[in-house]
């Protein structure tokens with residue numbers, strides 16, 4: 001307890017999680033990173049600058065929160081790499097959405113970035129404990145995000161259709177139930193593939209309901225699993 005109280009002001013208050021460190025991450029995203037081109041959408045960069053990512057990881061990892069890397073969040077899951085969050089968020093915004101569905105709440109960071117953009121966010125998580133922690137973070141930040149403990153492969157039919165859908169865990173193929181809950185004019189962004197190699201896919205549904213698909217980037221996500229656990 002004593003140790004914690006001593007360490008916190010340095011680790012959290014001024015040093016590795018300061019606004020300056022966050023700004024540096026934003027500049028790195030703008031320039032582009034190892035796995036992809038730069039992020040150009042200023043709204044997205046601003047949201048990344050605003051949302052305190054260090055509050056979405058364990059205190060022991062807070063000093064690494066503004067590195068452009070995925071980090072463990074327990075239960076074998078990870079908070080996504082900031083570049084991937086930014087890339088997915090850019091693709092979500094293309095359809096000028098209002099109501100967005102996320103599958104795989106995890107830490108809650110991606111949902112918080114979407115909420116910071118003024119979107120109405122719905123998010124589904126299969127691991128109860130992760131969802132409870134994420135909900136506490138939303139409350140602390142005063143973010144009004146709708147969430148549900150469920151197997152997200154069924155989507156959230158009662159609240160659909162959604163102007164955009166973002167899946168943050170990888171499946172061997174796009175999930176039909178989710179595609180059917182996507183509104184006309186919207187994008188569904190999802191990693192598709194096995195454990196080794198995945199592609200971040202963008203599925204677009206046009207005004208007539210016609211579907212086109214595009215590969216955005218190679219990515220590595222944890223798998224989309226079935227069922228729920230406490």
Ligand code: SAH
Nearest residue numbers: 079104106107109110125126152168224225
């Ligand atoms: N968007 C998260 C990323 C978390 S990792 C973030 O910003 O932190 C992916 C998450 O998807 C994990 O928490 C995992 O439990 C969850 N997940 C995997 N399969 C799922 C399913 N069928 N339904 C809902 N969530 C699922």
